[in-house]
Structures are given as C-alpha cells and as structure tokens.
Amino acid sequence: MKTLILSVAIKLLIPVFIVFSLYTLFRGHNHPGGGFIGGLIGAIAFVFHTMTHGPQQTVDTFLKVNLYGYPRQPNQSRSLYLMRMMRVNVWRRRRKARQPNLNEKMIRLEPIYIIATGLLLAASSGVVGLMFGHPYMHAFWADFYIPILGKPGTPILFDIGVYLLVIGVVLKITFVMSEE
Structure with a gap:
C-alpha cells in the first residue's frame, strides 16, 4: 500500500511514536507503563513504515549502521x-x-540480535540481587535523582530489556509476514 499521504504521514509520525514510547518506558518504573507498552508503541512506527515502504527499506533506514x-x-x-x-x-x-x-x-542489526540483547538485559538485571545475597529480581535503587528518569535502579534495566525484546519480536514478525 503505497500512497503519498500515508507515506508522508508515517515519516512525520515515526518520531512521535518513538518519543512517546521512550516516555512510556521511563515513566513505567514509577507509574503505569513500562517496557512492554513502550515497546509496543515504538514497534508501531516500524510496522507502519514496513507497511508503506516495504521491509527492505525499513531495514535500510533503521537497522543498518x-x-x-x-x-x-x-x-x-x-x-x-x-x-x-x-x-x-x-x-x-x-x-x-x-x-x-x-x-x-x-x-546490519537483525531483529534476533535485538531480541537476544533485550532478553540478556532483562534476565541479568535480576542477578544483581543474587550477587548481594538477596532473592533474584530484588530491586536496587541509586541514591541520586536524574530529572527526566527519576531514581535509576535495576527495575529500569528490566524495563529496557523488555522494551528491546518486544520491539525485536514485533520487527521479526512484521518482516516475516511482509515477505510472504
């Protein structure tokens, strides 16, 4: 589906989706939201771009460094x-x-590498508790405050891992379904 209106609208909306997904991600450890919802919102941008421009153009635009x-x-x-x-x-x-x-x-950043990185980050955020003699996934918080993020801690690492995991899974599903 290549229409000029949709193509221009998607180019304008992708930054909005990404910024809102990051806002939802970092808001999530203090309020409702977090990695899963932020990842879904961020993945919407890539799904719409794939719908309008195709999977190869999406890979060339966002996943090549x-x-x-x-x-x-x-x-x-x-x-x-x-x-x-x-x-x-x-x-x-x-x-x-x-x-x-x-x-x-x-x-080229493959979606499977994004999935693996997210899973590794989410799983390893709980190991910090084990290293200090607490149960797995015990939360540790820093003693300082960052203006936009709040107090950083291990729950935000878990949320970032889930965020990457969700974006990678949705990208993989989108690419597989759009190629067939």
Whole structure:
C-alpha cells in the first residue's frame, strides 16, 4: 500500500511514536507503563513504515549502521586509536569527503540480535540481587535523582530489556509476514 499521504504521514509520525514510547518506558518504573507498552508503541512506527515502504527499506533506514575508521598505524597506542575512531564516527560525513583513506563498514542489526540483547538485559538485571545475597529480581535503587528518569535502579534495566525484546519480536514478525 503505497500512497503519498500515508507515506508522508508515517515519516512525520515515526518520531512521535518513538518519543512517546521512550516516555512510556521511563515513566513505567514509577507509574503505569513500562517496557512492554513502550515497546509496543515504538514497534508501531516500524510496522507502519514496513507497511508503506516495504521491509527492505525499513531495514535500510533503521537497522543498518555504517562505521567508519582509519587503518591502525603500527606505532599508535590503542587508546589514541579508539579515541580517533569514536571521533571519526561522529563527524564521518565531513571527513569522508576530505579523507579518501577512511574505511567504511556496514553492520546490519537483525531483529534476533535485538531480541537476544533485550532478553540478556532483562534476565541479568535480576542477578544483581543474587550477587548481594538477596532473592533474584530484588530491586536496587541509586541514591541520586536524574530529572527526566527519576531514581535509576535495576527495575529500569528490566524495563529496557523488555522494551528491546518486544520491539525485536514485533520487527521479526512484521518482516516475516511482509515477505510472504
């Protein structure tokens, strides 16, 4: 279904869906909401984009990461090399035009990797309690307050894991169903 109105509307609504899903995610450990609802709201953006532009365009737009780098010099220390690599990935477009010896590597984020990362984060957030002699999934909270997030703790790690898990599962289902 490729209509011009839907295509333009989706491009405008995707940032709204993502921002609202992040708001719901971070609001969830103090109020109703959290990782599951935030993940579903965030996945709506990708589902609508896949409906209008197809799965390949969605992958090309959201799930491909280009990394740029220089060849490592033999006498260069590892820390200087890593700092230079981080700097070049931030300013890659300008440097690519000026420096042709810049290497480029593309990484595709598969939905199964997003699922695995979310599951690992959600499951490992409960291990913190075991390390301190408490039951599994015992909540620990920090002693400081972050203005938008509130007091960070292990429940927000669990919510972020569930958020990634839900987005990955919905992406996988959407891609499989749209290819058939």
